[in-house]
Amino acid sequence: MTSPAWKPPEPNFDHLVHMTDARGTFEHAMFGEPRPEHGYCTDDMSRVLVVTSREPGDTPAVRRLMALSLGFIDEAIDTQGKCRNRMNRLGEWEDRPALDDCWGRAIWGLGSAIARSGDGGVRQRAIEILGRACVQRSAWPRSMAFAALGAAEVLTCVPAHVGARSLLAAAADTMDGLVAASNGADWVWPEPRLTYANAAVPEAMIAAGWMLDRPGLLDRGLALLEWLLDRESLDGHLSVTPAGGAGPTDGNTRFDQQPIEVAAMADACARAASVDGAQRWPDGVRSAVGWFMGDNDCGVVMWDETTHGGFDGLEVGGANRNQGAESTLALLSTLQHARRFALVGQ
Numbered sequence: 001m002t003s004p005a006w007k008p009p010e011p012n013f014d015h016l017v018h019m020t021d022a023r024g025t026f027e028h029a030m031f032g033e034p035r036p037e038h039g040y041c042t043d044d045m046s047r048v049l050v051v052t053s054r055e056p057g058d059t060p061a062v063r064r065l066m067a068l069s070l071g072f073i074d075e076a077i078d079t080q081g082k083c084r085n086r087m088n089r090l091g092e093w094e095d096r097p098a099l100d101d102c103w104g105r106a107i108w109g110l111g112s113a114i115a116r117s118g119d120g121g122v123r124q125r126a127i128e129i130l131g132r133a134c135v136q137r138s139a140w141p142r143s144m145a146f147a148a149l150g151a152a153e154v155l156t157c158v159p160a161h162v163g164a165r166s167l168l169a170a171a172a173d174t175m176d177g178l179v180a181a182s183n184g185a186d187w188v189w190p191e192p193r194l195t196y197a198n199a200a201v202p203e204a205m206i207a208a209g210w211m212l213d214r215p216g217l218l219d220r221g222l223a224l225l226e227w228l229l230d231r232e233s234l235d236g237h238l239s240v241t242p243a244g245g246a247g248p249t250d251g252n253t254r255f256d257q258q259p260i261e262v263a264a265m266a267d268a269c270a271r272a273a274s275v276d277g278a279q280r281w282p283d284g285v286r287s288a289v290g291w292f293m294g295d296n297d298c299g300v301v302m303w304d305e306t307t308h309g310g311f312d313g314l315e316v317g318g319a320n321r322n323q324g325a326e327s328t329l330a331l332l333s334t335l336q337h338a339r340r341f342a343l344v345g346q
Helices: 014-018 042-054 060-076 101-116 120-133 141-157 162-177 200-211 215-231 259-275 280-293 325-340
Strands: 313-315 318-320
Touching: 014 060, 014 325, 042 060, 042 101, 042 325, 060 101, 060 120, 101 120, 101 141, 120 162, 141 162, 141 200, 162 200, 162 215, 200 215, 200 259, 215 259, 215 280, 259 280, 259 325, 280 325
Parallel strands: none
Antiparallel strands: 313 318
16 A cells, blocks of 8 residues: 555545535536536435434534535425436426436435434434335336445334335345346356446445345345455555446456545445454455545545545546545545544554
């Protein structure tokens, strides 16, 4: 590991606050400045709810971000439990309610608030919103994987929650139904190509297998995560699947790498470490932290030490220095795991 990799900072929400107005957090930025013309999305606001719910500090800024994201999700989910994703800068929804990734991520955010928020009012409101959303089921495995992570969070603190348990069981069945694509003996991934937020798939298997006492699914999730971690490691550092995806014949294509992939790996390895004692999982978290700190294919730091924003991508020539919401939230999430595994300041 390079030496900068072992001096990660504490999570700092200043840039996220700078990216946020009275409606929500703007999706895109030009360098460190928000681009309001691109509006907001539920995907990001759900991530905001995840990281603010995880944050142990009770600062006014974190409380405001949590309340704002919860209100945004409440408005995004309709009376049938479907979810809208895109809102323009005027506060107008630009899409119809559906069961895409934003639905699953919204449930993940709500579950995080229920399990982790120290605010009783936030927890109660999140339970009420979750009650609308968790009756639905998505045809998309990624969406069900995100929903599984939220449902598993709920069951850690409300084990009798019928809706969350039913949703998690449905997600477990979806994960069980994924079979390895027939692209050769070395390709065990349950899709023809790796795409986005890949580590969320084995993480959902691990969470559902553990919570529902389905050891076969748990073991499969751990094995699949180990395969992915091996594939996304190069010369001792993390080298994640690029934005264009990767298949078994794509060779050594490494760019453009997105912070969301790194954060998903940190999440999944942290989950695996909670149920399995193998050293590879804390090491995986370390590699994810290291990627942001400069231990990556280009040897460049992937965050702005002045603004505390995360850079949007690792390109062949270095960092894309725009600091959008998704990238900043990926940085914050990964640094929260660094703190949990006592890496901050090392």
